[in-house]
Amino acid sequence: MEPKALKPKRAKTPDEALAALMRLCARAEKSASDARRLMRGWGLADADAEGVLRRLQADRFIDDARYAAAFVREKLRLSGWGAYKIRAALQRKAIARATIDEALREALAQSDPDRLAGRLEEQLRRKARTAKAASPRELKTKLIRYGLSLGHDYEAVAGTAARIVTTDNDDTPCDDLLF
Numbered sequence: 001m002e003p004k005a006l007k008p009k010r011a012k013t014p015d016e017a018l019a020a021l022m023r024l025c026a027r028a029e030k031s032a033s034d035a036r037r038l039m040r041g042w043g044l045a046d047a048d049a050e051g052v053l054r055r056l057q058a059d060r061f062i063d064d065a066r067y068a069a070a071f072v073r074e075k076l077r078l079s080g081w082g083a084y085k086i087r088a089a090l091q092r093k094a095i096a097r098a099t100i101d102e103a104l105r106e107a108l109a110q111s112d113p114d115r116l117a118g119r120l121e122e123q124l125r126r127k128a129r130t131a132k133a134a135s136p137r138e139l140k141t142k143l144i145r146y147g148l149s150l151g152h153d154y155e156a157v158a159g160t161a162a163r164i165v166t167t168d169n170d171d172t173p174c175d176d177l178l179f
Helices: 014-027 032-041 046-058 064-079 083-092 097-110 113-130 136-149 154-168
Strands: none
Touching: 014 032, 014 046, 032 046, 064 083, 064 097, 083 097, 113 136, 113 154, 136 154
C-alpha cells in the first residue's frame, strides 16, 4: 500500500493569519516565537508576519512576560520541573533573559519551598521504584541523573537521592555514596 499523499497546507493571508492567531491566543497563551513559527508554516512573508505580530502584541493577545509567568507556574506546579529546565525551555522560545528571570523569581517567591522539595522527593521515589540498579551507589547515580534531567539543582537532588537510598537500604550507609 502506498501512503496517502500529504495535502499541502493552504497559504494564509495576513488577515487570515491574524484571525487564526487571535482565536488560538484567546484559548491558550502563546509566545511571539510560537506565533512566528505558525506563520512561517502558513507561508506568510516575514514582513507580513512581523506586522501581524505587532498587531497581536499591541492588542495584548501575545505578551511574552505573561506567557513566561504562566509557563513557569505550570511547569513548577504541574510538571515538577526545576528552574534550570524551565529556563532552558523559555530560552529555546526566544524569551528575553530578564523576562525569564522575573517570571522565575516571582513564581519561586510564591511557591512553598517545602512543597517543591516534597515534589522532588516524590518524583525520585517513583523513579527509585522502577529503576534497575545492582547497588545502592548505582541507584543513587540514576536518581541524581533523573533529578538533574528534571532541571533541579545538584545539591537538592544529591541530598534527596542520598536520603532515599539510605531510607530504602538501611543496611548500607550512604555517606560514602555522596559524590
